[in-house]
Amino acid sequence: MPDIVSLQDAKKYFPVQKGFVERLLAKQVQFVRAVDEVSFQIKRGEVFGLVGESGSGKTTTGFVILGLFRPDSGSVVFDGVDMTKITDEEFRLMRRRMQMIFQDPSSALHPRMKIGQNVMEPLRIHGIGNSDERRGKAMEMLERVGLSPAETFFDRYPHELSGGQKQRVVIARALILRPELIVADEPVAMVDVSVRVQILDLMIKLKREFDLTYVFITHDLSAASYVCDRIAVMYLGRVLELGPTDELFDNPQHPYTRALLAAVPVPDPVGKREKVLPKGEIPSPINPPSGCRFNPRCLYAVRNCSEEEPKLEQVSPGHYVACPILPFRAS
Amino acid sequence: MREGNLSILDVQSLFVEYPTERGAVSAVNDVSLKLREGETIGLVGESGCGKSTLGVSLLRNLPPPGKIVSGRIVYEDIDITAASETDLQKIRGREISIVFQDPSATLNPLMRVRDHFIEFFNQHEPTLSRGDVVSKSKDLLVQLGIPPERFDDYPHQLSGGMKQRVCIGLAIALNPRILIADEPTTALDVLVEAQILQLLRKLKDELNLTMMLITHNMGVVAETADRIAIMYAGKVVEVGDTVSIFQKPLHPYAEALLQSVPNPKKRDQAVKSIPGSPPDLAQPPSGCLYHPRCPYAFDKCRTQHPPLISLDNERKVACYLRGE
Numbered sequence: 147m148p149d150i151v152s153l154q155d156a157k158k159y160f161p162v163q164k165g166f167v168e169r170l171l172a173k174q175v176q177f178v179r180a181v182d183e184v185s186f187q188i189k190r191g192e193v194f195g196l197v198g199e200s201g202s203g204k205t206t207t208g209f210v211i212l213g214l215f216r217p218d219s220g221s222v223v224f225d226g227v228d229m230t231k232i233t234d235e236e237f238r239l240m241r242r243r244m245q246m247i248f249q250d251p252s253s254a255l256h257p258r259m260k261i262g263q264n265v266m267e268p269l270r271i272h273g274i275g276n277s278d279e280r281r282g283k284a285m286e287m288l289e290r291v292g293l294s295p296a297e298t299f300f301d302r303y304p305h306e307l308s309g310g311q312k313q314r315v316v317i318a319r320a321l322i323l324r325p326e327l328i329v330a331d332e333p334v335a336m337v338d339v340s341v342r343v344q345i346l347d348l349m350i351k352l353k354r355e356f357d358l359t360y361v362f363i364t365h366d367l368s369a370a371s372y373v374c375d376r377i378a379v380m381y382l383g384r385v386l387e388l389g390p391t392d393e394l395f396d397n398p399q400h401p402y403t404r405a406l407l408a409a410v411p412v413p414d415p416v417g418k419r420e421k422v423l424p425k426g427e428i429p430s431p432i433n434p435p436s437g438c439r440f441n442p443r444c445l446y447a448v449r450n451c452s453e454e455e456p457k458l459e460q461v462s463p464g465h466y467v468a469c470p471i472l473p474f475r476a477s
Numbered sequence: 478m479r480e481g482n483l484s485i486l487d488v489q490s491l492f493v494e495y496p497t498e499r500g501a502v503s504a505v506n507d508v509s510l511k512l513r514e515g516e517t518i519g520l521v522g523e524s525g526c527g528k529s530t531l532g533v534s535l536l537r538n539l540p541p542p543g544k545i546v547s548g549r550i551v552y553e554d555i556d557i558t559a560a561s562e563t564d565l566q567k568i569r570g571r572e573i574s575i576v577f578q579d580p581s582a583t584l585n586p587l588m589r590v591r592d593h594f595i596e597f598f599n600q601h602e603p604t605l606s607r608g609d610v611v612s613k614s615k616d617l618l619v620q621l622g623i624p625p626e627r628f629d630d631y632p633h634q635l636s637g638g639m640k641q642r643v644c645i646g647l648a649i650a651l652n653p654r655i656l657i658a659d660e661p662t663t664a665l666d667v668l669v670e671a672q673i674l675q676l677l678r679k680l681k682d683e684l685n686l687t688m689m690l691i692t693h694n695m696g697v698v699a700e701t702a703d704r705i706a707i708m709y710a711g712k713v714v715e716v717g718d719t720v721s722i723f724q725k726p727l728h729p730y731a732e733a734l735l736q737s738v739p740n741p742k743k744r745d746q747a748v749k750s751i752p753g754s755p756p757d758l759a760q761p762p763s764g765c766l767y768h769p770r771c772p773y774a775f776d777k778c779r780t781q782h783p784p785l786i787s788l789d790n791e792r793k794v795a796c797y798l799r800g801e
Binding site: 342365367405413414421423424427 | 523524525636637638639666667668669670671672674675678693694695696697699700719720723724733734735737738739740741742743744748749750751752754755
């Protein structure tokens with residue numbers, strides 16, 4: 147399968163707003179290094195997971211993929227086109243081919259627009275069809291996301307729907323332009339537990355029906371293990387490990403990945419025991435630690451770890467790790 | 478002490494309502510539950526099932542306009558639902574304490590960590606000298622894994638996990654016997670969540686606490702609770718010890734809930750979603766509140782409320798499939 151998205155050394159820094167006095171004193175501008183030289187390829191038709199804690203840069207990476215943030219350096223190639231080198235008009239046409247699903251359906255939907263209007267809005271913005279055609283398309287899409295019969299939902303307002311139903315509307319709106327790529331940012335984090343798997347199953351079904359590629363951004367490793375084909379583990383703006391889901395879960399190599407997997411609460415009370423966890427919390431991305439960004443918390447760090455920043459290296463087919471020690475490499 | 482059968486808190490057919498424009502909503506609907514001394518009981522359910530309302534009711538800290546309509550909450554011969562404010566003040570913090578989901582909303586953003594402790598001790602232990610308060614608070618911080626130099630920080634200078642540690646410190650400062658932890662890790666990242674759960678388990682042992690852990694996360698209860706009470710739409714539908722509930726859930730909702738959680742350690746295990754969504758409590762369905770989503774529902778379920786019945790092995794379940 148050809149790549150649909152390719153990131154090469156993509157970098158996105160945000161300047162830190164300074165106070166008046168600091169500006170007078172002309173202190174050096176500091177940057178949040180949200181995405182720092184990230185490279186990966188997403189294959190057409192796969193579910194690619196971006197996993198990490200808050201502050202790891204996973205959402206910013208999603209925005210960079212969609213072209214909503216232009217990277218400061220590096221390239222973002224979508225279907226052979228370098229998104230950093232196109233005009234606004236070309237970009238607008240490109241936008242139809244990629245859409246986003248947000249975390250909180252209540253704030254993603256316009257509260258004063260009816261469900262039907264919300265779903266038709268992208269068609270209106272892109273000037274597709276007349277009002278009858280748009281209505282027909284929206285009706286069809288509501289049925290496809292399981293809001294059936296569509297007529298009973300079309301003229302209702304978002305507040306009349308449950309959280310799960312609202313997220314279905316958000317998905318319908320994302321699909322109405324028939325995109326090729328969907329970036330889903332924590333799509334089930336705000337949905338009731340009993341409804342989460344419903345939404346994930348729906349997303350998997352729609353992926354097949356519409357030939358979609360997903361970028362699935364989440365902090366929830368259980369959800370990631372359920373839907374993703376490949377997963378990239380991010381920490382402080384860097385990808386520390388990348389590989390097929392099964393390989394990553396069965397044979398994690400980076401100490402951070404192992405810590406994350408150990409920390410996931412497992413719904414199985416038999417054989418529970420205390421976990422060995424890294425100390426402290428994810429530091430500020432303004433002044434990330436030198437060398438490997440995880441080294442101050444790593445239980446296996448050696449002196450060299452704070453000096454040289456490790457690059458991703460292939461340890462088995464398709465499995466990349468940025469750790470020179472590889473304490474868990476099966477020998 | 479998980480064998481201890483001595484009940485320390487006894488909730489008896491509690492009803493809690495929130496009046497709304499569309500009529501009263503029964504957030505807690507005829508709940509009876511005993512907390513045993515020294516145990517961790519997990520109160521599990523999805524948003525809107527009444528688990529948090531039940532939690533704050535135990536301290537009679539309901540946000541208005543919520544009110545306890547009937548029932549009793551008995552702690553040491555005191556009925557909390559009928560106690561005077563003075564009596565309640567002696568219970569809150571000193572006997573029963575609570576930790577909430579969002580530490581940023583619990584801490585006062587304009588007060589330093591130290592001021593939170595000083596205010597807390599002034600309120601509850603006015604005879605303590607300021608020096609004692611400071612040294613006691615610092616000891617607490619160390620016990621909670623917070624470096625003492627963070628004592629003069631404002632909440633915004635602390636990370637989420639650190640803030641939650643401060644909240645836990647305030648909750649255990651007076652050595653309460655019962656700690657209610659209402660989704661204490663939901664706002665936190667997975668590694669920090671694991672750290673805080675570890676801390677809670679450690680404190681529970683060190684301080685001999687009885688803990689009520691309110692959560693929607695089946696993984697968190699599996700790792701922390703001795704017993705589980707599962708709530709749905711304001712009612713407790715199943716109670717039992719954690720291992721037996723996970724091995725053989727009896728209520729169809731408990732069964733469905735357990736099957737709906739992907740287990741990253743057992744990825745080949747089938748995951749099934751629950752059809753439909755939780756009911757609108759302003760217009761609850763007739764009969765068993767779960768019947769519209771239940772694959773086993775029969776006629777009786779649509780017209781009558783199944784009572785919570787006791788089975789052997791200290792299991793309780795509210796389902797006509799299991800008796801009556």
